[in-house]
Amino acid sequence: MKILVLNWQDLANPQSGGAEIHLHEIFGRLARRGHTVHALVSGWPGAPARARADGMEIHRTGGRNTFSLAAPAYYRKHLASEPWDVVVEDLNKVPLFTPYWVRRPLVLLVHHLFGATAFREASVPFAAATWLLERPIPRVYHGLGTQAVSESTADDLVSRGLRRSDITVIHNGVDLAFFSPDPSLPRLAEPTFLYVGRLKKYKRIDLAVEAVHLLKERGHPARLRIAGRGDDEVNLRALVERLGVSDRVSFEGFVSEERKRELLRTSWANVLPSPKEGWGITNVEAGACGTPAVAADSPGLRESVVHGETGLLVSYGDASALADALASLTAERVARLGAGARRFAEGLSWDRAADRTEAHLAEVSTRPR
Known part of the structure; x- marks a missing residue:
């Protein structure tokens, strides 16, 4: 498959977090399995516009606060003509509303939505904007194949109006070889x-x-x-x-x-x-x-x-x-x-999560357009 992923950031971004780990662990594995994977992400001061990481081609445009505007323009200019089998919108900040500007088979991948919790983090204007931008999600993404990383996120999406039958829950994984106990390294004596x-x-x-x-x-x-x-x-x-x-x-x-x-x-x-x-x-x-x-x-x-x-x-x-x-x-x-x-x-591995993601993307890519 030829896959395009749109994510707010990549792992090299100084502001990266769990969503970016997921991006590289899952789609890096798919790239190593022979799939062609490109990621469209935001940049930061001094970041190169193009890079290659974990077998993926990285395209950077805009910044943390301008990516939602810069991404559609970059896509239309540089990526729209490519024969993508599937495009994945990795929603972990605010929605990019890709159904309005991407005409390929689309998948919505959701880590979590902020809802009212946005008001605990941002100023009232920014929190209100985040809350308002999440409101149209059920209408804009209705009927799309959707991945949620937890049952809690799936329940949240259903409560907002998405159909449960459109949602596939694929739990995040962990690198069990790297993250492992080491008997030679004792815990600190004090709690x-x-x-x-x-x-x-x-x-x-x-x-x-x-x-x-x-x-x-x-x-x-x-x-x-x-x-x-x-x-x-x-x-x-x-x-x-x-x-x-x-x-x-x-x-x-x-x-x-x-x-x-x-x-x-x-x-x-x-x-x-x-x-x-x-x-x-x-x-x-x-x-x-x-x-x-x-x-x-x-x-x-x-x-x-x-x-x-x-x-x-x-x-x-x-x-x-x-x-x-x-x-x-x-x-x-x-x-x-x-x-x-x-x-x-x-019971949780990135390989398992990648297997399920690969199968889901393949199924979506063959649906009638």
């Missing part, structure tokens, strides 16, 4: 927890900081390592200072995949207190390393964490409940939950 990902307001990393503060007040030893970068770092650092937990919370900054694996292996649990995720890929990466997760009992996350078996789920927004959950993790319980998390992760 140490990890957040890894973008530092964004809507991720509610502040709840993890507050939980560590509560544990300090209770005399319970606990540390938090925050790995990643983002525009909420300034606020998080200020909160750490204000709560007096600078001796308990450290900022790792951007980390390599090797360093991320080391952090996951040596931590007692991965912490993800977000109100909504498409899947929560770091929970599964942690599990593959034999490390449990403590996450909010929220859409997406409750699928990547099996409460009491691979980690713990706590009520969203409750820092005290999060602190209780962290305090309950003895070394023995961490070991038991970590073993369960590894077993759970072993």
Whole structure:
């Protein structure tokens, strides 16, 4: 197949996250299987307009805030005449409304929609714009073959008006060879927890900081390592200072995949207190390393964490409940939950996800146009 994927960013983008990992893991595999894969993504200052990565041809146009306008123009000028078998709109920011300007067989791939959670992250004008741009999705994408990365996302799409029969759920995978336990690398002696990902307001990393503060007040030893970068770092650092937990919370900054694996292996649990995720890929990466997760009992996350078996789920927004959950993790319980998390992760692989994606795209590409 000749496949075009439209995604807001590629993995080389400094703002990349889980959606970009998915892009490269899935479509990179399809490229290595012999399919021709091109990706149309946004650029950033100093980024080359063209690149090749994981067997894919990367086209960059516009920027983070202008991609939705730049992408249709670039497509019409450079890509519209190509004989694509299928075009995939990877929706993970705001919709590109491809049915209005792409005439090939289309697939909508959805990680998660923001809905009202946009107001937790952005200013009111930007949040309102995001909310409004999501409103026409059921009408614009009606009848398209759609992929959702979780049942929670599928349920969200159905609640907005898409047909459940058009939606195929394909869970994200994990690199089980790379993310794996290492008996020679012991966990830190003191209870140490990890957040890894973008530092964004809507991720509610502040709840993890507050939980560590509560544990300090209770005399319970606990540390938090925050790995990643983002525009909420300034606020998080200020909160750490204000709560007096600078001796308990450290900022790792951007980390390599090797360093991320080391952090996951040596931590007692991965912490993800977000109100909504498409899947929560770091929970599964942690599990593959034999490390449990403590996450909010929220859409997406409750699928990547099996409460009491691979980690713990706590009520969203409750820092005290999060602190209780962290305090309950003895070394023995961490070991038991970590073993369960590894077993759970072993049922999820990128190869499996790529197989299902390949089959779905092939089926859509042969439908009558």
